Amino acid sequence: MKSYVELVRRRLEDRGNKILGNLDRYDAPQLRFTMRIFGDCLDEETRGRMFAGYSEHLTEQELREFARNFVPAYTEYAIAELEEKKKDGERYEPPFLTQEEYQEMAVREKWPRIAERLADVTLHQLRREVARVALLFRPYLLSDTGFNEGVLEFSLYHDLLARLRAVSEARLREAAREIAPRIAKAVEEKSVEAGEALLREIRTLAGAVAGLPADPETLLGPPMEKYPREVPPEFRTRELKNTLATMSLKDLRLTALVHIDLLTAEETRRIVLPFLSKYPSFYEMPSRALRDLILAVAEGVDDRAITYFIERYGTGRMAMTKPVEYLVWKLMPEEERIALLRRDNDRMDAAMMSRHLARFHLSESEQVLSDAGRQIALLTDARFVAGHGEILKRLGAEGERIKKLYDSVTIFSVRMAGQRGEEREATYRAIRERIADAAGIPATSA
Numbered sequence: 001m002k003s004y005v006e007l008v009r010r011r012l013e014d015r016g017n018k019i020l021g022n023l024d025r026y027d028a029p030q031l032r033f034t035m036r037i038f039g040d041c042l043d044e045e046t047r048g049r050m051f052a053g054y055s056e057h058l059t060e061q062e063l064r065e066f067a068r069n070f071v072p073a074y075t076e077y078a079i080a081e082l083e084e085k086k087k088d089g090e091r092y093e094p095p096f097l098t099q100e101e102y103q104e105m106a107v108r109e110k111w112p113r114i115a116e117r118l119a120d121v122t123l124h125q126l127r128r129e130v131a132r133v134a135l136l137f138r139p140y141l142l143s144d145t146g147f148n149e150g151v152l153e154f155s156l157y158h159d160l161l162a163r164l165r166a167v168s169e170a171r172l173r174e175a176a177r178e179i180a181p182r183i184a185k186a187v188e189e190k191s192v193e194a195g196e197a198l199l200r201e202i203r204t205l206a207g208a209v210a211g212l213p214a215d216p217e218t219l220l221g222p223p224m225e226k227y228p229r230e231v232p233p234e235f236r237t238r239e240l241k242n243t244l245a246t247m248s249l250k251d252l253r254l255t256a257l258v259h260i261d262l263l264t265a266e267e268t269r270r271i272v273l274p275f276l277s278k279y280p281s282f283y284e285m286p287s288r289a290l291r292d293l294i295l296a297v298a299e300g301v302d303d304r305a306i307t308y309f310i311e312r313y314g315t316g317r318m319a320m321t322k323p324v325e326y327l328v329w330k331l332m333p334e335e336e337r338i339a340l341l342r343r344d345n346d347r348m349d350a351a352m353m354s355r356h357l358a359r360f361h362l363s364e365s366e367q368v369l370s371d372a373g374r375q376i377a378l379l380t381d382a383r384f385v386a387g388h389g390e391i392l393k394r395l396g397a398e399g400e401r402i403k404k405l406y407d408s409v410t411i412f413s414v415r416m417a418g419q420r421g422e423e424r425e426a427t428y429r430a431i432r433e434r435i436a437d438a439a440g441i442p443a444t445s446a
Helices: 004-025 027-040 045-049 061-086 101-102 108-116 125-131 139-144 148-155 153-164 169-186 194-211 238-244 249-261 263-275 288-298 308-315 326-331 334-346 349-360 374-377 382-395 401-417 420-440
Strands: none
Touching: 027 061, 027 148, 045 061, 045 374, 061 101, 101 125, 101 148, 101 249, 108 125, 108 139, 108 169, 125 148, 125 153, 125 194, 125 288, 139 194, 153 194, 153 326, 194 374, 238 288, 249 288, 263 288, 263 334, 308 334, 308 349, 308 401, 349 374, 349 382, 349 401, 349 420, 382 401, 382 420, 401 420
């Protein structure tokens, strides 16, 4: 009969071979998630060495090539750790648990072992466990062996880990001693309502250790967004260049219009006009010139996107200025958010503001306004061209009226970001009506 070590070794080898055999079928999110799963089973020194040169902002092909070399090396590491931890017998408590075993165990199974042998739990493993319990949102997750991998989908988990690195070992172990009995009580609790109350207490405690003054559930963002969220400068144009190389002339024109839409009039004169002056019209520019123009815009201004003007209210990723770190933004008092948004507004000109206001006016819902595809489509919509021109004309390109209206929309949007359901929808309708009334243009629907 094969030993536990032999069985696990075979499983690790088979898994590695299976991943390598299917690697060409993995898309970018699957590749990034695979790397997160394995990266969460490495000590910090080994992770730094094995992840050298890696970024979630690599292209899909680059991610695939990195994984092709990484997976065999990781499998070798995991087997070596297994053999080291079990060399004196098959023991399943700290310090004899492998990092994979921690990842495979349900919360209800591992926390009694952590509590009993807390001094033997490594510091980096304890950070992971505290960060994980901060994402215990429902009682069934206490028994879910997939929970430990599931949390890896969310940037909040990685934010918590980063914050916990600044916490002293003494404070972290003290927190674990406070968390353990609460988990034991939650496991025994029969009432769903009482169990959820205990989990909320656990989340708040774990979050507080990481410096969060609120329940982490209120800070959860979308799954599998690239981490870190802000694109490193060296990656901003790499993927764009690769994408542009495959585009048709028609798609290049639309992409150029998207990039030009992100500019103020002064930036357009400085960056775009030198390209346009070489041709009779924009629509007579050849593919190569359009590619050069698009890259010049991308390299000439900070990270911008067509929907940042509305996304900034929920994420802190500004339209014109440097982004605010997500958790900092979520925890920031409303008046401080408004001050930073006004600073972002100050970088805009009247023409840009009119375009944003026209997008509000022509988008029947916040979902449409946040949909990049729908907003790109507006660039070739006669209603949008006429609409932002009319707003600019009626409110004055140089006057204060358009800035006053935009400031009012900013304040309403900040409040809308903290609302839900019908209240949020009503605020969005009020914003559109305010724009229509101030500009003297009829309300419309997309």
